[in-house]
Structures are given as C-alpha cells and as structure tokens.
Amino acid sequence: MMGCCLFMHQKKRKQRKRDVDSLSLCSLDINEPSTKRVKPLSRVTSLASLIPPVKAAPLKRIGQTLQRSISFRSDCRPWGRQIAPAITKRRDSKLWSETFDLGLGHMLSSTEIKRQEAIFELSQGEQDLIEDLKLAKKAYRDPMLKLSIMTEHELNQIFFTLDSLIPLHEDLLSRLREARKPDGLTDHVGHILVDWLPCLETYNSYCSNQVAAKALLDHKKQDHRVHDFLQRCLESPFSRKLDLWSFLDIPRSRLVKYPLLLREMLKHTPNDHPDHQHLDEAMNMIQSIVADINTQTGESECRYYKERLLYLESGQRDLLIDSSRILSCHGELKNNRGAKLHVFLFQDVLVVTRAVTQNEQLCYQLHRQPIPIRDLEWEDLQGGEVRLGGSIRGAFSHSERTKNFFQVVFRSGGQLQMHCFQASDAFNKQQWLNCIRQAKEAVWSAESGAAQTACQDGARPQHDAQH
Template identity: 70%
Template sequence: RDPFDFMFYFEAHRDDCFQTLVSVLQEPSSKRSKPVSRVASLASLLPPVKSTPLKRIGLRLQVSPKPLPHWFKSQPSKRRDSKLWSETFDVRTGATQTLSPKEIKRQEAIFELAQGEQDLVEDLKLAKKAYHDPMLKLSIMTEQELNQIFGTLESLIPLHEDLLGRLRDARKPDGSTEHVGHILTAWLPCLSSYTSYCSNQVKAKALLDQKKQDRRVQDFLQRCLQSPFSRKLDLWNFLDIPRSRLVKYPLLLREILKHTAIDHPDRQHLDEAMLMVQSVVADINRQTGESECQYYKERLLYSEEGQRDQLIDRSKTLCCHGELKNNRSVKLHVFLFQNILVITRSVSLHNQPVSYQLCRQPIPLTRLDLEDLSDGEMRVGGSIRGAFSNTERSHEDHKSLKKKGSEHCLVGLDDPTPKVKVV
C-alpha cells in the first residue's frame, strides 16, 4: 500500500460554516535534529539569526477551544524504523570477501546518505499531501498564501528522488556500494535550486505565524499535530526539513571521506564532491542571508526621518537579532547589522507581519566598545533581567557592549544560550 494513502474526515457545522480536517496517515519516524550555529565576536552578544522571535508568535497561540469530534482519538505517533547498513548486508548474494571494520563504517555512512534521501522525499510528499492540498481544497488559505508559505517545496521532490534512485542503482546485490563519488559530483549542482526556497523562508515563516491567528488555520494545524502522521511535528518543522538536510550534506560527505582510504578509486571524486558541496552551501547561505537582511530592513519603521542611516540601507548581512528587556521590563528587539546596531520595539499591525519601530537613534559599530565585565560588575547600575531564556546564569566572564558617551549597555553571558541585557 502507498504509505501516503490516507482518509479525510470532515465535520461541518452550520452555525459557523466551519470545516475541519483530520488526516490519519501511517507515517512513522523521529524528528531529525537541527544544527545550532554560534556567532562570534560582537554577534555573540545576541542570539543567532536562526533564533528569530517569529517563532514566539506561534508559541503564544492557545489551542482552539473547539472540542475534538467523538470519533477522533489522539493516537501516539510512530517513529520511523532506524536501520543500519549491516542489517541489510547479505553475504549469501554474492559477497566475495570479508569487509574490514573501516569499510563497514564507510558502507554505513553511504547507507545513511541514501536513507536520509528516502526520509526527505517522504517528508516533502507528506507536507504537500497532508497540509498544502487539504488547506487549498478546503479554502483554509488562498492559493497565493500557500504558494508563499510552501515556496518551491514541490520542485525539490524530483530532485531528491533522482539522487535516491542513483544511489539505489549503485548498490550491489549484497547491499554494498563501491562508488558514490561520481554520483555526487554529477548531482550536487542541482542543489542550486535551494536558493529560492531558502531565501523565501523568512517571509514564509512570518506569513505562517500571521495565519495562525486565524481560528480555522489554528484548528486544522492542531488536529494535524495530534494525528499520528505528523510525528508530533508542526507544519514549520516539515517546511524547514529541506534546509536542515542541505546543511547536513557536508557532514555526510565528510563521514564518507573519513572512512575512504587515500588509494580508494572513489577518493578523488569524493574530494571533488566535498569541495562542490561546501561551495554550493556557502553560496546559498550568503544569498539567504542577504534575503533575510533585506526582509528585516523593509520591516523597520522610522518615527523620525533622522533615524534613517545609510549604514542600514547598505547592509547586506544581518549578523544576529533577538528580543530583550530593559530594566523597566520593556521588550526591545535588537538588530546587529554588519556595521550598525538598531534598537526597536516590535509592532503588530492588523493582518500584517510584525514590524519594528525604532525607539532610538541607530548606533554605528564604530561608536561601540567591547569590554569584559565580571559577574559582580554586571549587576552595578540597577536591575538586570533575563532576555532570552530561563537557564541558570554562568559564573564565567561576561561581555559588555557599551556605546561611547551613552548609558546603553548590552551584556551577554558566555554560556551555550547567549543572553542580552540593556541597562
């Protein structure tokens, strides 16, 4: 049976003409982890760009009070079966020699690459068939809104089906794979298709969080989240899977290279593939960063014309940004562009993405000093409140970013979860 066959159940209410959908699909697995980036130098004073406050909007939403229908029962999610290559290797189908421990690890790394492609293809198809298509059919969102949120996701499916097919064709009857380097060097240029998808993500996330304010959207997504096929992942987790997979390719290739002997026939192609994937990922990261920077520049609101600064307009890189509180518990949102620091307050306009109102003059980095403060010194001058997490404070040295001739002071803790304070 096709693992993506599923049954739709509808419940219609005349009082509000509200339709809901529950998609019950047998689709097991576990959530794959995302890489966490760290930002050095001045950027370490603010959370990484990935930790955007856009997520906070969704986290504040309440579950729809609308009760589930009597026939619906939340079922435990099922995980994908995690296989090892050694479980698929069959010495009875043609294996002529005993494999060394190093070669076994190499085969495991190649198998992990192929298995990851299969999981990715299934997740992309699931996102389209269980989320995109039903929401379009039920008019929960317009086609234009869905195109903005899902971007070019559908076009990525045949791309990864192609790589998966090539890797399967390269497997011998016993389950081992001799060469993959030539396959990767021929396929990796296709990753350029990710540029448009990743560049659209910041706008897609903003629109999705905005649409979650709609009761029908909220109810649909909640019911999907409670269904087994979602594996307890929300829609954005599925939409972010391609990006997570993209940044994992260098790690996967590095693992294969690690267990490939220097004199192995596949070594040269693998070295070439490694250089290719690093270049492609770096280029996509650069263009995605520029797109994200441009998006936030367009969301800035200036209360005075004098607040506009050419350093903001010329910025192509947003090093990091995040929400913090001052000693009066006023929430601020700080943007660290490549040459200027911008302090704002977030503004939520009706049916519009979040905007950011400048609350003071932007501060060029040339007017900022970076200095170390001890734990005791950090508390001088008034109350300091946590900005980003509830984790315990570190007793390590702290860093303070002070504006020359101003009372502003940003303090970040040198712990795994950066914090920022304003005094």
C-alpha cells in the same frame, strides 16, 4: 476510652503510610531500583534524528537564523486514572549491515563496512526526505487549500518551491539504488554526487524565502482555524510530534548534512580507492554550494528586516543600515524597566526597536538613534550593578530581575546613549556579547585593511617615480 482512641489513631496513620508507600512504588519504573529519584516528564527535544540538535534561544544567528518553532506537549497529570498516550508514528533507523545481512561481514574490512554504512545512510536519508516532503504537501498544503483555511497565494508563499525539490531528490535516490549491487554493496558513488550536486543550487530561492515564509506562518497561526488545524495535525500519529515548520525546514537541514555525510565517506575510503578522487571533488562542491546558499540566505534575511524598519523621524535613517548586507543577530531583549525591545545587530550598526503591527504586518519602530558598531562600547553587568525602574538592586539581591543584563554605550561629541539589556538567560546573553564582540572585531579588521591598502596605494607613485 482515651487509649482506644489513641490506638485507632495510630492504626489510621499506619494505614495512610502504607497507602502512600504503595502509591509511590506504583509510580516507579519496575526496572529501576526503588532508591532512584524520579523526575517529571521533560520536554522532548529530539526531531526523530532528522534534524541536528540546535540550542534553542530567542537570539537568531547567521546560519541558524530560522528557529524551529517546535510545539511540545508535556501533560502533568495527577496520580490515579492514567490516560493512554496517542500512538505516534516513529521512523525506524536502518543500518546497511542489518538490511543486507548476506554473510558478507567476514569478507569485508571494518573500514569498508563503515564506508557502506555511510553510503546507505545517504540513500536512506534521501528516502526519508522524499517521504516528508510529500507528507507536507498531502497532509498540510492540499487540505488547507481545499478547506479554504488559507488562500492559495498564502500557501504559495509559505510552501514556495517545496514541490520542485521532490523530483530532485527522487533522481539522486534512483541513481544511488541503481549503483547498488544485488548483494547490497556499492562500489562507486562519488561520480554520481559530482554530477548531481549542482542541482542543489535551486535551494537558493527556497532557503532565501524561509524568513518571509516563517513570518507569514507565525502570523497566520493567530487565526483560530489555522491554529486548530495545525494543532490537530501535531496531535496526529503521522506528524511524529513535528509541527508544520519543522517539515518546511527539513530541506535546509538536509542540505547542511551533506558535508557531514561526504566527510564520513571520505574518512572510510582509502586514498588509492577509485572513488576517493570523485568524493574529494564532491566534498569541495558541496562546501562551496552551502557557503553560497548561506550567504544569499543571510542577505535575504537582512533585506527582509531592513524593509520592515519604521522611522519616526528622518534623522533616524542611517547609511550604515542601508549599506548593511549582513544581519549578525537579532532578537527580543528587555530594558531595565522591563519593556520589551527588538534589537538588530547589523554588520556595521546596532538598531534598537519596538515591535509594532502595521497593516496586519509585524514591523519594527526605531526606539533611539542607530549606534555605529565602531563607536559602540559594551559591558557584561553582574547582579547588583543594574538600576531597575529607578531603584538600585543591592549586590546581594537574589531577585531574578537583576540577572542576565549587559550594557551598550555610545558616546559621540556631546551625545551619550546608553542601554541596559536583559537577555532571557545566561546562554542568550553570552550569544549577544559574542556577536557584538565579533562585529566590533570585523569593523576594526575592515578599517585596518582599508588603511593599509590606502597606505600602499599612496606609496606606489613614489616607487614608480624613482624608476
């Protein structure tokens, strides 16, 4: 009897093993070797080739101040019944050589083919941009207005001058298509860009408004009607898994891509080509335009956050804050007790605040006295060097709480102010340290230049007196 039971037990174990093996094989890609380790589905980080990849981090920097709030979906489902994923509309990338396959390849050099590809990419990018801008209006703005999900005033603040950008890019697309010959070749494009690029100055107001637009959109997402509408759009095929802010940020992303496209055209345009001079002129124009827009956008962001600082007492007000025109970086950090703080690094002063809501608006209440950058000292703290909630973590502690800390110190006379900040990860911490270091170097450089100028000005009267 015992032998029979043992036999049945072994038989069941073998059967269970065969079932598990069979299930494991079903979970593998049939095109992959069975020895390959299968990883769980990771989050999608591509924006369908429309937006250049940016390292996502809570820290916001000049030129990258507006983080893309992309919503991701990653459903982990158990083995068994599989639910078919929603069909997502994808945008196919097109190449000039594939679109105009007229047997010209043997007549053109590889350099000329690359030049035509770059010109075609410019044209195709304009078409994609126009489609996305129209989609943002048709699928988001108009329905939300019609359904009273947001007021017209709120939508005007969020979408701002988006509509006015559509005819601007339709104009460039029309010119590029007119310049293209029936066989698909485009001989000259530089003169078109030189004539059209000044229109991009209208981007100044749109990009400068993005800080306020993003803040309002994030606030409105707390309304369940707004959240539900945007979530339904995100799950619809037309969105390509991009949320509303991704569409609103596409114009800015397109703007910073123009220098890259022009550089590619110049690279494959010979110096003796009639188009080279115009392309070179267009390159200088776009670099100047982008730099100017970056400056104005940075100043607009700086003003926006300065206006939302709340002072508990008059002694916290600082002329260095009032005179700042640049916000080097800002973001959420934790102190050594785990409390969340929002820290601003202006060009001349570090401001530590707590995020609060006042009149349904997110504001920032000063936590301590502002710290002048010129008197600020900093240190990268390694594990085991941080006092957490009144206790010292040992040097060999593996606690996650002791990781990614750095310290800033301010000494002035008998005053001492010290902060231990914890970043979200090592990359985020390094960004903060880099920004602080650069701000410190900029202050030193400015003071050194001012001292040198003062010295020269003081020497001039003596020089003139000798004559």
